[in-house]
Amino acid sequence: MRVAIVTGAGRGLGRAHALAFAAAGYAVVVNDVDDAAADVVAEIGSHAVANRDDIADWDGAARLVDTALSAFGRLDVLVNNAGFVRDRMLVNLGESEWDDVVRVHLKGHFAPLRHAAAYWRGEHKAGRPVTARVINTTSGAGLLGSVGQGNYSAAKAGILGLTFVAAAELDRYGVTVNAIAPAARTRMTAETFAAQMAAPTTGFDAMAPENVSPLVVWLGSEEAGDVTGRVFEVEGGRICLADGWRRGPTVEREERWPVNEVGPAVRALLDKSVPPEPVYGAG
Numbered sequence: 001m002r003v004a005i006v007t008g009a010g011r012g013l014g015r016a017h018a019l020a021f022a023a024a025g026y027a028v029v030v031n032d033v034d035d036a037a038a039d040v041v042a043e044i045g046s047h048a049v050a051n052r053d054d055i056a057d058w059d060g061a062a063r064l065v066d067t068a069l070s071a072f073g074r075l076d077v078l079v080n081n082a083g084f085v086r087d088r089m090l091v092n093l094g095e096s097e098w099d100d101v102v103r104v105h106l107k108g109h110f111a112p113l114r115h116a117a118a119y120w121r122g123e124h125k126a127g128r129p130v131t132a133r134v135i136n137t138t139s140g141a142g143l144l145g146s147v148g149q150g151n152y153s154a155a156k157a158g159i160l161g162l163t164f165v166a167a168a169e170l171d172r173y174g175v176t177v178n179a180i181a182p183a184a185r186t187r188m189t190a191e192t193f194a195a196q197m198a199a200p201t202t203g204f205d206a207m208a209p210e211n212v213s214p215l216v217v218w219l220g221s222e223e224a225g226d227v228t229g230r231v232f233e234v235e236g237g238r239i240c241l242a243d244g245w246r247r248g249p250t251v252e253r254e255e256r257w258p259v260n261e262v263g264p265a266v267r268a269l270l271d272k273s274v275p276p277e278p279v280y281g282a283g
Contacts, residue, residue, distance in 0.1 A: 001047065003072045004220060005029040005064060007055045007112060008082025010036025013137070013184055013209045017079055020213035021220065022048060027072045031055060031064055031082070047072075055082050056103045061111035065119060077133045077220035078116045080109040080159075090150045098151045105155035109136055109162060113177075117166070121173050130174030133220045136163045138179045138231065140280060143242055147281030160231065160244065167229030176228035178219050181242060183235035184209040206236030215239055248273050 004021045008014040010032030018028050018040050027047040030040045037050040051067045053060035068075040083105045086097040113134060120132045141149050142156025160179060167177040185207040205211075215234050218224055233240040249272040251265050 001025065001027050001072070002076040002220075002222075003027045003029070003068050003074050004077035004079060005031060005051075005068055005075065005112070005116075006079040006081060007031045007064070007108070009040055010034060013182060013212055014079075014081040015040050016209040016213045017081060017216050018048070019043065020210070020217050021077070021079075024217050024221075026077070026220075029064070029068045029071065055080075055112050056108035058111055062115045064112055065115040069119070075116060075119060076131065077135070078112055079135045079137075079216060079220070080112060081137045082108055083137070083155075085149065085152050087148050087152070088150075089148050093150060101151040102155045102158075105152070106158045106162070109159050113162070113166060117170055117173070117175065120170070120175050124173040131222045131225060132170075132173075132175040133224065134166065134170075134175065134177040135216050135219050136177065136179040138163070138181045140181050140183065140233065143181055143231070143233075144277050145279040145282075147279060149280075163231070164229055164244075171228060176219075176225060178228060179231045180212065180215060180219075181231060181233045182209075182212040183207070183233075184212050211236050 002025075004026045006014050006018045006021065006028060009018040009028075009030040014032070015036075018030050021028050022044040028044060029049055029051055030037045030044070031051045031053065032040075033052055033054060037052060041048040041050045049067060049071045051064050053063045055061050055064060065075060084101070086101050088094070088097055116132070116134070120130050124130050136159050138159045139152070139156040140146070141153040142158075142160055145153045163177055163179040170177060212234050215232060219227065231242040231244065233242050249269045251269060257265070
């Protein structure tokens with residue numbers, strides 16, 4: 001039986017992921033900082049355990065990985081999902097609001113990943129086969145930016161960079177690392193985007209968090225072993241492969257650029273380029 005850890009799994013997307021992995025036959029470590037984790041374990045029944053460690057705490061993240069190993073003897077999938085928002089315009093954003101959001105999102109991805117990766121490397125070096133999967137959670141705010149969410153956008157963009165590096169470094173051990181940018185109804189979005197997130201009275205509920213989980217479960221499967229270092233936007237019934245930064249139009253000379261020639265050269269590049277996607281909430 002494959003074993004998955006899901007952080008922030010007491011509610012919203014994390015809860016949906018945990019239930020979906022359980023339905024697919026996985027044992028699940030349900031992580032959240034309050035009693036909601038135990039509630040999800042009760043929903044799953046057997047083959048699930050709760051963990052209440054702070055995933056952005058170094059020792060807490062280690063205990064989270066140890067929970068999977070102690071309870072089930074192995075770890076195959078890590079879903080980094082936990083997070084929260086402290087939205088402010090930059091001119092009003094306080095230091096603690098910056099630090100707290102960057103800590104829970106960015107360090108909260110790195111610390112569990114670091115401890116899980118050490119375990120998988122050890123398994124690989126011991127000659128035991130590893131088919132491990134990491135699914136990180138970024139956001140449209142990390143891909144494009146979002147007005148009023150400078151701290152959250154920066155943290156989610158950092159997760160993208162971490163995903164690409166981890167995919168390159170861990171491939172040799174049998175580990176894939178991908179990221180999703182989901183849009184769904186959660187505590188973070190229900191108030192900020194109330195009209196967009198409201199559940200319809202009839203028909204398909206496109207913003208239900210359960211819509212995101214099938215992609216997460218597939219990325220966690222052995223079948224997805226050839227997919228790594230990729231980012232997927234997922235919302236309702238839509239899955240979109242998100243392309244990251246790519247080198248665009250280029251101009252080059254074999255000497256230092258004179259300042260008075262830089263402007264015309266840059267403007268010529270801009271004329272050849274595709275305009276960037278707009279920042280969420282801009283304009």
